Amino acid sequence: MDKKTRRILFYFSVLIFFLISYGAVLFATGYIFDFRNFEFVKTGTLALKSDIRGGAVYFKNKRIGRTSSLSGSFSKKYLLPGIYEVSVRKDGYQDWNKKAEIKSQEVTNFLSILLIK
Numbered sequence: 553m554d555k556k557t558r559r560i561l562f563y564f565s566v567l568i569f570f571l572i573s574y575g576a577v578l579f580a581t582g583y584i585f586d587f588r589n590f591e592f593v594k595t596g597t598l599a600l601k602s603d604i605r606g607g608a609v610y611f612k613n614k615r616i617g618r619t620s621s622l623s624g625s626f627s628k629k630y631l632l633p634g635i636y637e638v639s640v641r642k643d644g645y646q647d648w649n650k651k652a653e654i655k656s657q658e659v660t661n662f663l664s665i666l667l668i669k
Contacts, residue, residue: 582657584630596654598638599627600662607642607667638662645669 553561578584578592586593600609602624609617609626619626619640631654639649645667652660 582630584632586632593632594656595630596633596656597627597629597659598631598652598654599625599659600638600640600665601625602640602648602665602667604640604642604645604667607640607645610637610639610641612636613639640665640667642667 582595583592584595585591598611600619602619605619605621605624607619607624608615609619609628611628611631616628617626633654633656635651635653637649638652639647641647646669648665648667650662652662654660
C-alpha cells in the first residue's frame with residue numbers, strides 16, 4: 553500500500569469514527585431519527601404497573617412485552633412523541649385499554665392498572 557492510499561484510509565476511518573460517535577451520543581441522550589419527518593427527535597417513555605403479573609402489553613396493537621412476574625411493572629423507552637393505544641391483556645381477565653400521550657423527555661405513567669376477572 554502506498555502512502556496516499558494509507559492516508560485516505562486513515563482519514564476515512566477517522567470520519568467514520570466521529571459519525572458513529574455522534575450517533576451514539578445522540579442515542580444515549582434520548583434522541584432517535586424519525587424517518588417520517590427526516591429529523592432527530594427527543595423520545596419519551598411509557599411506564600405501567602399492573603396488579604396482574606405476566607400480563608401481555610400491547611402498543612399500537614402490537615405485543616411489545618409482558619409485565620414483570622415479580623412486580624407487575626413494565627417500561628418501554630425511546631418512543632416517538634404522539635398518542636398511542638396501549639393495552640394490557642391476560643387470559644381470564646378483561647383487557648385494559650387506554651390512549652397514552654407520549655411526550656418528549658417525559659415518562660407517561662399508568663401506575664394502578666386493575667384487570668378484572
